[in-house]
Amino acid sequence: MSLIVIGSIALDDIETPFGKADKIVGGAAPFACLAASYFYEKVKLVAIIGKNFPKSEINIWHDHHINTEGLQIDEKRMNFYWSGKYHTDMNSRDTLETGLNVLEDFDPVIPESYQDCDYLMLANLAPITQQTAIKRLKKRPKLIVMDTMNFWMDIALNDLLDTIKLIDVLTINDAEARQLSGEYSLAKAANKILTMGPKYLIIKKGEHGALLFGEGKIFAAPALPLEDVFDPTGAGDTFAGGFIGYMAKVGTVNFNNMKNAIIYGSALASFCVETFGTEKLKNLTEDALADRIQQFVSLAKFEIL
Amino acid sequence: MSLIVIGSIALDDIETPFGKADKIVGGAAPFACLAASYFYEKVKLVAIIGKNFPKSEINIWHDHHINTEGLQIDEKRMNFYWSGKYHTDMNSRDTLETGLNVLEDFDPVIPESYQDCDYLMLANLAPITQQTAIKRLKKRPKLIVMDTMNFWMDIALNDLLDTIKLIDVLTINDAEARQLSGEYSLAKAANKILTMGPKYLIIKKGEHGALLFGEGKIFAAPALPLEDVFDPTGAGDTFAGGFIGYMAKVGTVNFNNMKNAIIYGSALASFCVETFGTEKLKNLTEDALADRIQQFVSLAKFEIL
Numbered sequence: 001m002s003l004i005v006i007g008s009i010a011l012d013d014i015e016t017p018f019g020k021a022d023k024i025v026g027g028a029a030p031f032a033c034l035a036a037s038y039f040y041e042k043v044k045l046v047a048i049i050g051k052n053f054p055k056s057e058i059n060i061w062h063d064h065h066i067n068t069e070g071l072q073i074d075e076k077r078m079n080f081y082w083s084g085k086y087h088t089d090m091n092s093r094d095t096l097e098t099g100l101n102v103l104e105d106f107d108p109v110i111p112e113s114y115q116d117c118d119y120l121m122l123a124n125l126a127p128i129t130q131q132t133a134i135k136r137l138k139k140r141p142k143l144i145v146m147d148t149m150n151f152w153m154d155i156a157l158n159d160l161l162d163t164i165k166l167i168d169v170l171t172i173n174d175a176e177a178r179q180l181s182g183e184y185s186l187a188k189a190a191n192k193i194l195t196m197g198p199k200y201l202i203i204k205k206g207e208h209g210a211l212l213f214g215e216g217k218i219f220a221a222p223a224l225p226l227e228d229v230f231d232p233t234g235a236g237d238t239f240a241g242g243f244i245g246y247m248a249k250v251g252t253v254n255f256n257n258m259k260n261a262i263i264y265g266s267a268l269a270s271f272c273v274e275t276f277g278t279e280k281l282k283n284l285t286e287d288a289l290a291d292r293i294q295q296f297v298s299l300a301k302f303e304i305l
Numbered sequence: 306m307s308l309i310v311i312g313s314i315a316l317d318d319i320e321t322p323f324g325k326a327d328k329i330v331g332g333a334a335p336f337a338c339l340a341a342s343y344f345y346e347k348v349k350l351v352a353i354i355g356k357n358f359p360k361s362e363i364n365i366w367h368d369h370h371i372n373t374e375g376l377q378i379d380e381k382r383m384n385f386y387w388s389g390k391y392h393t394d395m396n397s398r399d400t401l402e403t404g405l406n407v408l409e410d411f412d413p414v415i416p417e418s419y420q421d422c423d424y425l426m427l428a429n430l431a432p433i434t435q436q437t438a439i440k441r442l443k444k445r446p447k448l449i450v451m452d453t454m455n456f457w458m459d460i461a462l463n464d465l466l467d468t469i470k471l472i473d474v475l476t477i478n479d480a481e482a483r484q485l486s487g488e489y490s491l492a493k494a495a496n497k498i499l500t501m502g503p504k505y506l507i508i509k510k511g512e513h514g515a516l517l518f519g520e521g522k523i524f525a526a527p528a529l530p531l532e533d534v535f536d537p538t539g540a541g542d543t544f545a546g547g548f549i550g551y552m553a554k555v556g557t558v559n560f561n562n563m564k565n566a567i568i569y570g571s572a573l574a575s576f577c578v579e580t581f582g583t584e585k586l587k588n589l590t591e592d593a594l595a596d597r598i599q600q601f602v603s604l605a606k607f608e609i610l
Contacts, residue, residue: 209514220605221607263609299524
């Protein structure tokens with residue numbers, strides 16, 4: 001049994017109202033893998049890095065028991081690069097520059113030792129690459145979670161529509177749910193998206209929490225009001241990684257377990273945004289996580305008699 | 306023991322993506338009174354109407370046991386009038402026209418029979434008028450809840466700051482909390498506003514629910530994802546009225562009761578937006594309300610072992 005995470009690995013230049021960071025490790029896969037590693041010991045990475053990627057980072061992943069047999073290293077080309085600048089509200093950002101480099105023709109090879117996969121996290125990547133990964137698994141995983149974004153809806157909608165037919169859980173933000181469905185009401189948007197393939201839909205709303213739709217039910221998870229959001233990059237990837245990591249830990253796919261998985265994913269995401277990049281996710285203690293989870297419990301709890 | 310609601314009474318022209326309504330009864334007080342009436346039988350209104358206000362509406366309020374001894378009727382001047390148009394996202398609107406009319410020099414006279422007031426709802430009005438109402442009560446109520454809006458922050462900030470020193474609970478939306486505090490983070494905004502006078506702050510976030518801050522604690526209430534929001538006018542007033550009505554019913558002012566009061570207020574607001582104006586609030590059944598409350602319970606509930 002294992003959990004495969006496939007996604008981009010980036011070097012990011014990030015500017016927020018609180019500061020700047022240059023060439024830090026980012027991309028969907030590192031956030032998702034580290035987050036998942038807090039719940040599950042058999043996280044297996046499928047991704048590609050370029051010649052300028054700091055190899056020391058890989059050791060940190062190994063410390064988190066992340067298997068990197070599926071990590072391709074292209075010593076001839078530069079790593080995938082992204083630079084962005086956040087606005088004051090931290091909910092919107094401008095992409096300043098993107099260098100696809102090694103990601104341009106990334107072929108997601110699944111090592112033979114990964115074939116016992118029960119949980120597949122398709123972190124943000126071109127939908128066609130996500131689809132290829134699904135098709136290369138000899139056995140259909142018990143749970144396939146896919147994260148995507150508006151960018152792919154703009155330039156690869158057909159691939160995206162084909163890919164979501166094959167998955168179980170789709171995670172997108174509210175604007176993306178509206179774009180994908182053409183419905184403004186999130187309730188209507190969810191109903192429509194649930195006819196497109198996924199059995200469950202998670203709508204990520206950043207500082208407003210998240211909504212889970214599926215099995216004819218809805219769950220609204222709160223977000224912890226944070227004093228400082230230092231850098232939101234990777235929050236969605238961390239959320240998704242925490243979500244599937246928790247699901248792999250409990251081992252039974254149902255709505256109730258997904259509710260808790262969303263709380264755990266949200267808790268990890270709340271740590272993620274407290275520093276630049278993956279810093280905070282590298283050194284979380286069990287106590288700190290348990291404490292944060294209790295904050296979520298007390299935040300949302302009420303008893304109507 | 307009684308609950309006084311003081312606020313505007315308007316005739317509204319409203320345009321939403323779903324239709325238009327002309328000269329329908331609106332304003333903060335009708336929404337708040339009707340909402341409160343579902344929990345508490347002794348709601349007492351202080352407000353003013355003009356010569357063109359449909360008197361039949363008053364009978365409906367009487368059916369809801371709303372005491373209108375404090376309702377002033379100016380047979381010489383026109384009623385307060387507002388017209389607005391909502392954008393597709395229903396979260397933003399343009400005010401097209403406002404006619405203050407009778408509201409311009411409204412003097413909030415408190416009838417002697419209202420003086421046993423334990424719960425005071427200062428629904429949206431000029432802060433100076435809200436302040437006058439507080440000062441005219443011989444005994445300080447057990448709970449003073451004040452709703453206000455950005456308009457008063459723009460044109461009467463000093464009055465507003467003076468008035469919130471005298472109250473217990475302030476209800477504003479997220480943009481207003483940011484404006485009033487000068488802080489973008491809602492956690493920081495809340496901390497700052499709680500030093501300005503109110504012991505509790507409720508931040509209304511529309512389709513994203515509400516946050517309660519106070520006693521060093523935070524509660525996040527979800528909003529029910531609705532298929533159709535027909536007309537959001539009055540949702541905040543309904544929320545506030547339901548909130549204080551429920552508090553008056555339970556009779557003990559503390560954080561836990563406020564959490565439930567927010568859920569009840571949110572449930573009533575979720576009905577409010579399903580029709581134009583106060584229509585839905587006039588004829589709610591106990592069963593429909595109980596059912597809606599259960600939807601909120603199941604929406605927010607999770608159990609982490």
